Amino acid sequence: MEDEQLHFSRRKPVKCPACGSLRVARIVYGYPGPELIQDVESGRITLGGCCVSDFDPAWRCLECEASVYPEKLKG
Secondary structure: OOOOOOEEEOOOOOOOOOOOOOOEEEEEOOOOOHHHHHHHHHOOEEEOOOOOOOOOOOEEEOOOOOEEEEHHHOO
16 A cells, blocks of 8 residues: 555544545454454454554454554554
8 A cells, every 4th residue: 555644543433534434343453263253244343463563553444444543552
């Protein structure tokens, strides 16, 4: 992604700051258990992988895949 703009929010955005979609899901990190599969399929969450850093997004748009970071990481 060229010229990717970073988006920040204090809480889960109602709509995507990049494309305006209402399909924004919380990102869950770590190895997913079977109980998460239904949440992934319904679009309530999306998987962020097993590696966690100090600067990871908390939400992702399911339409354009824009990431939204917690406001506390800004700066």
